Amino acid sequence: MRWSQLFIPTLRETPAEAEVVSHQLLLRAGYIRQLAAGLYSYLYLSRRSLLKIERIIREEMDAIGAQEMFLPELHPAEVWRKSGRWDAIGHDMFRLQDRWGRELCLGMTEEEVMTSIAIGELRSYKQLPQIWYQIQAKFRDEPRPKSGLMRVRRFTMKDSYSFDIDAAALDISYKKHHAAYCRIFDRCGLRYIAVEAHSGAMGGSQSHEFAVPSDAGEDIVAICEGCGYAANLEKALSKHRQPTAPDQSADEPAEEFATPGKKTIAEVAEFDGAPETSHIKSLAMAADGKPYLILLRGDHSLNEAKLSSVIAAAEIRPAHPEEIRKWFGADAGSLGPVGLTDITILTDQALRDRGDLIAGANKNDHHLRHVTPGRDFETTFADLRAVAEGDTCVQCDTTLKLTKCIEVGHIFKLGYRYSESMGLRVLDPNGKEVAPIMGSYGIGLERILTASIEQNHDEAGMVLPATIAPFEVVVTPVNLKDDAQREAAEALYQSCRDRGIDVIFDDRKERAGVKFADAELIGIPYRITVGNKISDGIVELVTRSTRQSTDVRLEEAVERLAEVLANSAGADDSSASP
Numbered sequence: 001m002r003w004s005q006l007f008i009p010t011l012r013e014t015p016a017e018a019e020v021v022s023h024q025l026l027l028r029a030g031y032i033r034q035l036a037a038g039l040y041s042y043l044y045l046s047r048r049s050l051l052k053i054e055r056i057i058r059e060e061m062d063a064i065g066a067q068e069m070f071l072p073e074l075h076p077a078e079v080w081r082k083s084g085r086w087d088a089i090g091h092d093m094f095r096l097q098d099r100w101g102r103e104l105c106l107g108m109t110e111e112e113v114m115t116s117i118a119i120g121e122l123r124s125y126k127q128l129p130q131i132w133y134q135i136q137a138k139f140r141d142e143p144r145p146k147s148g149l150m151r152v153r154r155f156t157m158k159d160s161y162s163f164d165i166d167a168a169a170l171d172i173s174y175k176k177h178h179a180a181y182c183r184i185f186d187r188c189g190l191r192y193i194a195v196e197a198h199s200g201a202m203g204g205s206q207s208h209e210f211a212v213p214s215d216a217g218e219d220i221v222a223i224c225e226g227c228g229y230a231a232n233l234e235k236a237l238s239k240h241r242q243p244t245a246p247d248q249s250a251d252e253p254a255e256e257f258a259t260p261g262k263k264t265i266a267e268v269a270e271f272d273g274a275p276e277t278s279h280i281k282s283l284a285m286a287a288d289g290k291p292y293l294i295l296l297r298g299d300h301s302l303n304e305a306k307l308s309s310v311i312a313a314a315e316i317r318p319a320h321p322e323e324i325r326k327w328f329g330a331d332a333g334s335l336g337p338v339g340l341t342d343i344t345i346l347t348d349q350a351l352r353d354r355g356d357l358i359a360g361a362n363k364n365d366h367h368l369r370h371v372t373p374g375r376d377f378e379t380t381f382a383d384l385r386a387v388a389e390g391d392t393c394v395q396c397d398t399t400l401k402l403t404k405c406i407e408v409g410h411i412f413k414l415g416y417r418y419s420e421s422m423g424l425r426v427l428d429p430n431g432k433e434v435a436p437i438m439g440s441y442g443i444g445l446e447r448i449l450t451a452s453i454e455q456n457h458d459e460a461g462m463v464l465p466a467t468i469a470p471f472e473v474v475v476t477p478v479n480l481k482d483d484a485q486r487e488a489a490e491a492l493y494q495s496c497r498d499r500g501i502d503v504i505f506d507d508r509k510e511r512a513g514v515k516f517a518d519a520e521l522i523g524i525p526y527r528i529t530v531g532n533k534i535s536d537g538i539v540e541l542v543t544r545s546t547r548q549s550t551d552v553r554l555e556e557a558v559e560r561l562a563e564v565l566a567n568s569a570g571a572d573d574s575s576a577s578p
């Protein structure tokens with residue numbers, strides 16, 4: 001490709017609307033333009049990168065025996081009603097009507113459609129296992145589309161679905177995906193971790209997220225450098241840290257005291273002089289409309305995923321202010337467990353065996369001291385709190401680290417959720433009708449590109465791995481008017497093409513400084529510069545990431561480049577078997 005003929009609208013200034021680096025660079029480097037909130041047009045460069053990512057994913061999915069399909073983006077409401085998700089999913093789903101008033105939606109994931117194909121066609125265990133996938137647009141009306149391509153309302157997902165006869169077979173399909181995902185992210189040059197994840201409200205027994213550590217990420221992952229344990233904060237476990245000072249004797253009866261205007265734990269603790277660890281945090285929740293009081297140690301926070309695995313309810317949410325007043329006779333900030341009737345109290349196990357604590361008195365601007373669980377109120381203990389910085393690992397005794405991450409992929413054991421609800425049955429070896437067990441597996445293509453930019457950039461621009469950069473190399477003549485330079489550059493461009501190297505020829509009539517800056521901004525991993533040394537038969541091979549320049553002989557340049565590409569980050573020819 002000749003740069004002079006391409007549309008690569010680079011910008012000198014950083015657009016004001018872009019906060020995270022990947023968003024800034026995607027705009028500045030002319031990869032994308034915004035159409036509306038969370039909707040982007042992918043210009044030439046991002047399209048090239050995304051197609052390379054797509055090719056890597058396709059090769060690795062095909063290598064585990066997955067079969068590619070292509071399903072409609074537009075779904076009839078009936079399939080989603082059959083699974084129960086038409087009503088369960090709220091505003092995230094784009095819904096519309098056709099000219100006859102029939103309800104439709106834009107696909108946000110495809111369990112329903114894949115399962116409905118299987119219902120018509122799979123009849124016997126002999127046809128299992130099956131792994132079906134597609135690479136296609138998904139639509140989600142995200143509440144906060146942001147950060148460029150990181151969280152958009154239309155994105156490209158590789159989604160696959162497995163159908164197996166039993167849990168042992170599903171385990172094999174799951175492990176195949178796990179391994180394929182590792183190869184995909186390795187080949188894309190990402191530094192990532194596979195972390196244990198929460199399976200979500202839709203059930204399922206096992207799930208892993210592939211997380212790329214980055215400050216631009218929206219997920220928090222607890223990582224143990226001692227034993228390698230890694231889990232999303234939604235699911236992570238840790239050992240308890242008991243406060244260093246033991247509680248006072250629990251002999252004294254609970255006693256009310258005034259806390260005028262003090263509502264948060266920090267405010268109350270500052271006021272009464274006791275540490276936050278000696279306070280009880282009381283959270284009023286409604287589970288299918290029924291009142292619950294959740295108690296945590298003052299410095300801890302609730303893990304909603306853990307709570308939802310303790311309470312069996314379709315909807316769990318914080319109680320509304322009117323409900324709180326009705327149920328507790330006081331407002332949030334003065335709630336506590338003592339004297340309640342008809343409200344289920346669940347207490348995090350960090351408060352087990354504790355005593356002499358401070359809690360709200362269910363009377364505005366009042367608290368109680370000397371409160372002891374079990375003595376002053378009845379409760380059930382459960383693991384409810386989120387892991388906090390400084391906690392120790394459940395598997396070893398190393399201190400856990402909390403790290404921000406970008407989720408690039410997610411694999412799930414779905415279990416029987418869809419085969420049961422939608423009525424998928426096959427005959428087992430004994431001729432009995434059984435529901436196949438399913439898995440579902442997603443990768444966001446735009447997330448791979450954005451995560452890569454977040455991990456690989458410097459002040460001059462992107463530093464993309466050769467496997468996913470829009471071009472592998474740019475050939476840049478310093479002075480186009482110099483015949484020797486122009487002709488040598490032209491010849492290098494041709495021989496790169498002949499060798500199958502993805503090359504762009506910067507034949508623009510620009511100053512060399514402008515050409516170098518643009519090539520660095522768009523992140524082309526290698527540059528062959530043809531300058532004055534051409535009179536000695538020498539060109540320069542420059543590596544974008546290190547900016548190191550090596551003199552090489554003109555006739556050896558392409559060979560050297562090919563070697564460097566074969567050894568560069570993400571390059572791995574051993575895995576790509578058809």
Ligand code: ATP
Nearest residue numbers: 142150151152155157407408409410442443444447
């Ligand atoms: P998140 O927690 O980030 O919203 P999710 O749990 O909703 O992600 P899945 O439903 O598991 O995501 O989708 C599979 C993959 O699709 C994710 O791992 C991610 O790479 C990608 N993805 C999901 N939502 C978006 C989005 N709004 N924009 C871009 N990519 C997305």
Ligand code: MG
Nearest residue numbers: 092140142151
């Ligand atoms: Mg989401």
